[in-house]
Amino acid sequence: AKEAGKNQYAFFAAEMTQVAKERLKLEVKLRKAFEQQELFLNYQPRVNMKTGKMAGMEALMRWLDLDLGSVSPAEFIPLAEETGLIVPMGKWALQTACRQTREWQHMGLKNLTLSVNISTLQFQQADVVEMILGVLQETGLDPHFLELELTESLFMVERVEAIRKLNLLVEKGIQISIDDFGTGYSSLNYLRYLPVNVIKIDKEFMRNIGKLAYDEALAEAIIAMAHSLNLRVVAEGIETETQYRFIRAKGCDEMQGYFFSEPVDAITFETLAFHVQAD
Numbered sequence: 001a002k003e004a005g006k007n008q009y010a011f012f013a014a015e016m017t018q019v020a021k022e023r024l025k026l027e028v029k030l031r032k033a034f035e036q037q038e039l040f041l042n043y044q045p046r047v048n049m050k051t052g053k054m055a056g057m058e059a060l061m062r063w064l065d066l067d068l069g070s071v072s073p074a075e076f077i078p079l080a081e082e083t084g085l086i087v088p089m090g091k092w093a094l095q096t097a098c099r100q101t102r103e104w105q106h107m108g109l110k111n112l113t114l115s116v117n118i119s120t121l122q123f124q125q126a127d128v129v130e131m132i133l134g135v136l137q138e139t140g141l142d143p144h145f146l147e148l149e150l151t152e153s154l155f156m157v158e159r160v161e162a163i164r165k166l167n168l169l170v171e172k173g174i175q176i177s178i179d180d181f182g183t184g185y186s187s188l189n190y191l192r193y194l195p196v197n198v199i200k201i202d203k204e205f206m207r208n209i210g211k212l213a214y215d216e217a218l219a220e221a222i223i224a225m226a227h228s229l230n231l232r233v234v235a236e237g238i239e240t241e242t243q244y245r246f247i248r249a250k251g252c253d254e255m256q257g258y259f260f261s262e263p264v265d266a267i268t269f270e271t272l273a274f275h276v277q278a279d
């Protein structure tokens with residue numbers, strides 16, 4: 001029995017090492033991919049529900065590795081957060097997306113708002129406000145065309161400091177949205193202390209629309225609550241016409257999802273944006 005226990009320990013130790021090794025390998029690969037400028041951005045349209053026109057786009061990071069293929073952000077973003085790599089990576093994403101948006105403006109796509117995800121760790125950096133304003137200045141993008149997507153976790157740890165920074169950004173005209181709304185364990189109460197313009201309802205709440213009355217009631221309640229607080233509401237993960245009709249009936253302001261378009265590369269986005277504008 002003693003021998004078996006020992007073997008079992010050896011087995012677990014080996015397995016643990018295997019997991020740690022894989023993780024380290026991925027981390028090294030990610031760091032290299034970032035340094036060699038192999039990461040890129042996709043853009044997903046956000047659509048105004050009233051006009052049917054494109055209101056803007058969310059920039060989403062992509063990593064295509066020769067051996068691994070396409071690695072999901074759901075896998076590499078948390079890794080980048082754990083290792084701190086998200087700080088330079090996030091800055092790069094902001095720079096790239098602002099520069100691209102400015103280019104699109106020059107080409108005639110003038111009214112699109114750019115949304116960029118900012119990790120909590122990234123926003124906790126002491127110089128984040130200077131970093132963001134610096135990027136706007138260097139790319140020439142008007143702050144009114146930038147929206148930052150933050151998650152509720154930011155307000156769980158450093159609420160006062162976060163609000164101070166947000167106010168500085170909002171003063172310049174930058175818009176703030178709360179991403180993945182409803183997935184955190186926070187109360188709604190904190191919203192009134194925040195200089196926030198938009199909430200994005202998480203796609204979890206959209207999944208069962210047309211299937212589960214309970215989830216429909218929840219989605220409807222979130223939209224009504226947000227509107228009563230004068231917030232705009234964006235529904236994420238709209239994949240079907242049923243979902244689309246539902247959120248439109250409930251007065252949702254904007255939508256984002258495969259029903260309109262998946263996240264696409266810059267060239268495809270551009271083509272789509274011109275096409276939709278021309279309609």
Ligand code: C2E
Pocket residue numbers: 044059060061072073074077086090093117118119179180203236237238239256257258259262263
């Ligand atoms: P997110 O910010 O909630 O982004 C929305 C995610 O939903 C994206 O996943 C998008 O591709 C996906 N999505 C859009 N429409 C639909 C739909 O109709 N159905 C379904 N099932 N999914 C849809 P993606 O691109 O895999 O990104 C995952 C997460 O990785 C993002 O979630 C965000 O938290 C993070 N992420 C991606 N890019 C960045 C970045 O540049 N910076 C930071 N900090 N995080 C990022």
Ligand code: CA
Pocket residue numbers: 058117149179
């Ligand atoms: Ca987002």
Ligand code: CA
Pocket residue numbers: 179180200202203236
């Ligand atoms: Ca989201």
Ligand code: CA
Pocket residue numbers: 180
């Ligand atoms: Ca998310």
